[in-house]
Amino acid sequence: MRKNGFARHALIETLHTVQSSFGYLDDDSIRFVAQSLHVPLSQAYGVATFYHYFTLKPPGKHTITVCAGTACYIKGADKLIAAAERRLCIKQGQTTPDGQVSLMVARCVGACSRAPVALCDGQVAGEVTEEQMLEQLERWKAE
């Protein structure tokens, strides 16, 4: 906040900083940010829920993000997502009950030339096959 001079228009930047430090935005942090920047709580909460990038739930220990951009979709990203959902027994956007793995779907990470793309804990992997992805999930599950 100090970096942006406590400017009200730096709300999104501030929320980004909070999320990258804590992994998600909880009620307390949104309240704190709103108060410090003199922004109505409704606006802070509105911004936090409007943008897909912000999450209000704590993420799992590991996160697999499957890109569902057009190029990835054409190359079978939907099958990857379905396979991951079956394996983890959760829907996209959820975390396994043991808190090990979160399954996320991204709009496009910009690596379309290597579609389908998945991010394993932020690491970009291109031309992912179902077997590769399930193997990775098994490794995480076993930890």
Place this chain on the structure above:
Amino acid sequence: MTIEELEQIAKNVKQENEKYDYEINVCMDLACASQGADKLKDALVKAAEAGAKKVLVRRTGCMGPCSHGPLVRVDTRVDPEPRLYRRVNASHADAIVTSLGGAPVPDLRSNLDEHFDKQVRVVLENAGYIDPEKIDDYIARDGYKALLTVLTEMTPNGVVHRITESGLRGRGGGGYPTGLKWGTVAKAAGDLKYVVCNGDEGDPGAFMDRSVMEGDPHRVIEGMAIAAYAVGASKGFIYVRAEYPVAVSRLTTALREARRHGLLGNNICNTPFNFDVEIRLGAGAFVCGEETALIASIEGRRGTPKPRPPYPASSGLWGKPTLINNVETYANIAPIVRNGGKWFFNMGSERSKGTKVFALTGKIANTGLVEVPMGIKLREIIEEIGGGVPDGHTFKAVQTGGPSGGCIPADMLDVGVSYDALLKMGSIMGSGGMIVMDDTSCMVNVARFFIEFCMTESCGKCIPCRAGTAQMFTLLSRICDGTGTMDDLALLEDLCSTVKETSLCGLGQTAPNPVLSTLKYFRNEYIEHIVHKRCPAGVCNMQAAQSEIQSEVMA
């Protein structure tokens, strides 16, 4: 910083480079980096240090044909012909360094002449030649020369005139004449004006803006500074998607370097011109690519669009006149100023000038970034530059313009690419994503994919878009499941025109395009789904519908 100082830096870099006999450029763009380009670079540096030859190993931005990555280009001063190696990994490093001065490594040679021959590189001229984090590399390739020329030799009006003369049109998709936009902002009253760079590349399947911001960030900054001088602004914002962390860090470094060299800040080049740029992060909302929504987002609010007019040119950021251009538009500015408007005007087709960068993806042999002159035939891009559809499949359609664009069928491939021609075919230029589909893609399913995208990305402010896209999605899902009827199809067409005509912003107005264009060119696929309950491409799962028919027959 003066022109002389700039030239001195360029000279120093050239002298420094001349100490080396060989240059090994390693592409470290996202696609190559995801295949181990960083390890490769370390291995090359090690191998070069161990060897006796004078070798410079440099990391660069995207070289283009990403599907052949990781890519390495070797330039020698003796041999003018560069060597491009494909699918290189760390274990090849020794072989590459040993081969310098001798015959090229045979296994790694790429045969991509056809891929490069038809391309004209303006925006991507530095891609693959400079280290994106070194301002000196950019200056050595004529960087910031245009800015200093403008500041010392041209009037703001002169700059606007030159851009108008070039015929450059907005590269974000709309194709609004850039010179006209600059002129409007320049004439707008008020002391405080803003320049905004739209780097919210939300269109899934397009990544040229990311590549430019990551591979040549100074080019964007220089373009913005020239724009600011032309319109009389002193403050700029670059709005970047949070999904592009590398772009953000490269831009941050570039801004710091530019400030250090006195190319941003107060009294640039000892003139009264002040300009500085701040980076603003998006947070994953497609609608923020729309200019009024983008402004709301920079102001720290929810990214919902506003009715226009007033246009941002008269009332934008905090109610002040604001110039908003796309990354690629700004990237075109410096070359236009350097080479003159006529030079640019002479490239391209009748009403679309210059070149355009396309992100070629999908079912095509050479995926990656290509830059071609406007007016080039789609067939040339796909078959010659792109290398055609691989694995013996046949070409079905090419999708341009992302969720706002349309699908172009095989029999229209001989049309030249321009804003107007694409519009006439029911698609749009868009930001430049080009996704090739073969006979394994179901067009109804593709239309449903885009409508689902627009449905989830709709900001919810106006009803036609919020409710219309949801209804269209339901109808398309029914058709895909095999439970649709011909009445559904009629209703779908009706809805398309309603959403198109009554939505508030560009997202809603263009959301029906994928449906309309597939209905226009691939209507038979819809009919197959509805009447015969079968999906010609074998994508849609129609078991439910088929078992229903069977039980009816049995009864």
